[in-house]
Amino acid sequence: MKQNYTSSSGTRWISTTVVAALLLFGPVARAQEGSQGNTTIFGGAQMTFFGNHNFVTGGGGAQPGVILTERASGNFGVLNFSGDNLTSTGASDAGYVDGYVRKYGTGTFVFPVGDNGFLGQFAASADGTMGAYFHADPNTAITSNLFTGSDYTALPNGGPFATSSVGANVDVVSTVEYWDIDGANATPLTLTWDAGSAIASLTGSQLNKLTIVGWNGTEWVAIPSRVDTISVLGGSSDLTTGSITTVAPLAPDTYTAYTFASLLVPMPVTLVKFTAVAENGTVLLGWSTTEETNSDRFEILRSTDGKKWAHIGTVASSGESKVLVNYRYVDRNPVAGVNLYRLKMIDRATDGDNAAFAYSGIRDVRVDGGLTIGLYPNPVSDKLLISNSDEVRELNLSTVSGTRIIHQLRPPKDGIDVTRLTPGIYMLSLTLFDGTISTHKIVVSR
Template identity: 65%
Template structure:
């Protein structure tokens, strides 16, 4: 096993820079087979950098002033980096005792799991784009303050633009983590993966429902935490299945890291949909009479629906139910049938399912149109029922409508002379 240890004094003066270049050239020879190792006790001082050209193993600490830890400067004006240069590199052996306390940067292609940590806690993240860098902060983003190991005091709020109050959230975001956050930087779009362990307390954050977990980013333009479309990885990037105690979550689309100033975990904001049969107003029909109806879906929460909303409309014997997918008005009320996939199951039963991009706005409503016709005998009665499918409307099925007590609306119709 090839071990590379860097003396901190290399980073002072032009002579030291030349020495580093010579070291880099040596390390890059046969890099496909090289395995570099470190046991910590390494400091990369302000505005400097150190580079590994092969896979790297953070070995079990064996004493010293900062065992297991490679330290870089976090301060914005004097930030320093540990670089990994090469394609598909790995940094293994990361634990709460062995990590990079500060900023790591990757050069090359392929997903890389950044071996970052802070104050005795590992907090790895993953990205793929060349030039991506980042650091982990084991701190509440509301204060955004962590220890400066160079001085023994605390840094001011980091990164620049902080702090990032966890109560300042955009629509769709529930509770933001107060345990940790990441500064991830880069100008090239990349999938972003965050990892957690028991200390992240995902159980409390999501009320023990892992599917409610999402990545959020601090938007400097709005000064709010915004939900980033993401999904829990079935198999964590660190190995093993994702569960409440440990795992990983990845953005479902590539993100330009510089879009957001900081990243962390949050629970998705809950929604509460309820149906109303607001038309027809009357409930008494004569044989052969036709009337236009309106089904209204109201969102009672200040969070928009983020996933598919599904609702069934059914009409009992004595009446005929029809739906025009292209209808724009019904009973003189604007409806949005074209934004829904409408399925006729026969026997007076239809399903409305929202198309991609269709939402029920925070504290908003949508209207759907239909027609009913009295076809039975005099004195016949029929029941029209609208039912929102339980847990509908969320990013995944179980993160939608949590209140199942108001998901049904019923209207009884009758046929008279």
């Protein structure tokens, strides 16, 4: 949810962001706006814990049980947890935050959020992440307004979220619950479930079909994720209780809402990386998996228009694996111009059935069909020379992890000085005046 936070007006409650005032309450709890049986944070106000909190015992300015925060769009209350490696304990259907929680600081934090008597926790590690749980059907996106006794309008902004609108390989989307999770900093996201989530019904009792999905504005799309062997809440994950985590970090703001879904076909592999790089007239494809179950092979597909795909090669998979496995394939005959690549990840067929498969995301690479750009010497210890350097408009030299080291609009005619670089592998991206971009692997040695 992308909202503007504004203070309430015309009420007898004064909204505050509680900074210096909170320090008056000691090391744990801070500002409480009011109380309606349990602790209540009204619209536009915030309350902050600077330490751990237990929902059974309360304390530090907060009563045991539910902490209620107003959810009105653009003017809601927030409970902050500020500090590194904080925890919230004792959360249950009788003790949680009914509304929005934000975390400041490092370390994975389990957000003790719930809605109308139902606990629905999630976990994230990035500083500034905020979220709320909605025990409601995404198709209506309406939950009770406990302040007025009526219902809120559809929340968050952008709702409702039709579960019939789904992306590739998504079968059924949960109609039990969803989360609004916000934040600009990338983080792994973990959703938890209990018996009320009806995961067995959702997946046909096939836990390997479970995935996290995000609403992208028009449809629910599958986010690569895997069930945690040990739940973030403790104990083994099964069809009744457990947790599932995204394979790679993402900025929570990427999607408007998150929930569970069942895949049409379980992913035979957990793909965590897929790259395509032009190199000396060829294209080097690389990908990595962290888990493979009954996987048979990868088929490499290439297209020039994204509609017609040609099979250009096959790489055998490990089959069964729970560790990081790296793969590579070289396309020695790419077409001039833009080349699109994707992987078809194919399962082993059993009992004569057709093999299940899933597609990776698409990667694009531009390959120059005319002018040849040469780099020498490579490996290099002093200066790296570029042939036809007059045709190069811009260069970027980066580490393999993507950290840019050198950026120049025109390469020097006497070569790129690498004497100050640490020996190792670097990536050089060259942009020509005709718009062609090529990427080259450079080895710096001494």
